[in-house]
Amino acid sequence: MASDWFDLCYLHHVTPDMAASEPSKDGKDSILEPLCFPDQPADISSSPGVQCPGSEPLVCLFCSESVPPPRKDVLLRHLLMEHKLVIADVKLIADVPKYLLYWKGRFLEQPLTDFCSVIKTNSTGPVEKQEDYFLLCDVLPEDRVLREKLQQKRLEEVLEQQQKERDDSSFHRLCMFCSEEFTGNRSSLLNHMAREHSFSIGLPDNIVYCSEFLDTLQDKLDSLQCLYCEKTFRDKTTLKDHMRKKAHRRINAKNHEYDRFYVINYLELGKTWEEVQSEDDRELADDEDDDWSDWQAHPVSAVCLFCDHQSETLEQIYAHMKGAHGFDLHLLKTELNLKFYQQVKLVNFIRRQIHQSRCYGCTRMFDCRADALRHIAAEGHVMKLPEMSAWDQPQYYFPTYENDALLCTLSDSEEGDGDEEHRGEEIPVIAEDISNLRALKQSSVLKQLLKERGGSS
Numbered sequence: 001m002a003s004d005w006f007d008l009c010y011l012h013h014v015t016p017d018m019a020a021s022e023p024s025k026d027g028k029d030s031i032l033e034p035l036c037f038p039d040q041p042a043d044i045s046s047s048p049g050v051q052c053p054g055s056e057p058l059v060c061l062f063c064s065e066s067v068p069p070p071r072k073d074v075l076l077r078h079l080l081m082e083h084k085l086v087i088a089d090v091k092l093i094a095d096v097p098k099y100l101l102y103w104k105g106r107f108l109e110q111p112l113t114d115f116c117s118v119i120k121t122n123s124t125g126p127v128e129k130q131e132d133y134f135l136l137c138d139v140l141p142e143d144r145v146l147r148e149k150l151q152q153k154r155l156e157e158v159l160e161q162q163q164k165e166r167d168d169s170s171f172h173r174l175c176m177f178c179s180e181e182f183t184g185n186r187s188s189l190l191n192h193m194a195r196e197h198s199f200s201i202g203l204p205d206n207i208v209y210c211s212e213f214l215d216t217l218q219d220k221l222d223s224l225q226c227l228y229c230e231k232t233f234r235d236k237t238t239l240k241d242h243m244r245k246k247a248h249r250r251i252n253a254k255n256h257e258y259d260r261f262y263v264i265n266y267l268e269l270g271k272t273w274e275e276v277q278s279e280d281d282r283e284l285a286d287d288e289d290d291d292w293s294d295w296q297a298h299p300v301s302a303v304c305l306f307c308d309h310q311s312e313t314l315e316q317i318y319a320h321m322k323g324a325h326g327f328d329l330h331l332l333k334t335e336l337n338l339k340f341y342q343q344v345k346l347v348n349f350i351r352r353q354i355h356q357s358r359c360y361g362c363t364r365m366f367d368c369r370a371d372a373l374r375h376i377a378a379e380g381h382v383m384k385l386p387e388m389s390a391w392d393q394p395q396y397y398f399p400t401y402e403n404d405a406l407l408c409t410l411s412d413s414e415e416g417d418g419d420e421e422h423r424g425e426e427i428p429v430i431a432e433d434i435s436n437l438r439a440l441k442q443s444s445v446l447k448q449l450l451k452e453r454g455g456s457s
Helices: 002-009 016-020 069-083 096-109 141-167 186-197 210-222 236-245 256-261 273-288 314-325 329-336 340-355 369-378 405-409 413-423 437-442 445-456
Strands: 085-087 117-121 131-136 171-174 181-184
Touching: 069 085, 069 096, 096 141, 171 186, 171 210, 181 186, 186 210, 210 256, 314 329, 314 405, 329 340, 340 369, 340 405
Parallel strands: 085 131
Antiparallel strands: 117 131, 171 181
């Protein structure tokens, strides 16, 4: 049951709050990217992307609104708030300006509903409060083909640029670590840094936009920033000592700022170099050995509804929320007789209210999440829920945080408790009527079979 629900949530890879909630007119409640709990504290971008910044503006599909590429989120918010349109997986579109121009033309030719899935909000509520939102995604074959063509064109451009850099003999640059001068081909500098300074950014043939890549790294060093841990130091001597002693003469592979400088990131639509590499590793492992005896699973941590505390087991996270915050999900489940999907809706409802700095008990808004949590604790609203009609809504089928492991710990009261109830019940056995035993013997099937067997022998 739970797996079907998660498949539904991630079918289109679209932000649940964009697709199923009613955003406020000021845009405060709109969420333009999937919310995600951090795996670990980090100060780096978590959104992979290989889109090269350009000067071509991003145009609205319905009106004259346009923005420069760096303000892409502004246009996405405009499409959502003004035209009720959601574009799925925007970060995987290789050329967003051309993608938007294509669909702007197509929407002039045919109705929007010919291309988009329609999502109705508040489907069980009053008709006047229902709204239709439109989802444009690659489930539509035409959209999928367009995305693949744009990806292929971008790959051709990147390979052409890479070949130019391979053949370029006018390359001229100083080493970032010893100021030695290099001219001719870029490979001489990259090989020197790898050999003499143990600093490798990969094979020259795997890199594109090399000069821009080196400029980015040089700017970080000039800002006294470590290239691996990205901490800032007071002077160059301290920075060099840190990178040498900590073996930080390498780049941070988790920093997606570098993705656009590696050709592998352009090879397959929607896949980063890590995903491609992991597929290659899996194929090698399958060929070599199928023994999984030493495999250890990485536990998935569930995050508390009210703070950043994480626990690896169901009992631990429930005990924490009850002990630290006075929130007893088991008690609510029992008192309200909540089924699995109702528990899902309740968790997503509370998550969203707290994310939007709102008390879920009295609906009061606050300036920040911390103020809302203080109010909930001080006013005793932790276990105070609004009417069930407020949160038992279809929009809360969708997770507020796409990696919310707490949802995986929920159980169905019908499946769990029902077996226990029936286990102790006595199952009635209806006895055979033996009031006329002689007649029963004469008409038995076994007697008839014996007669037939005797006759045939």
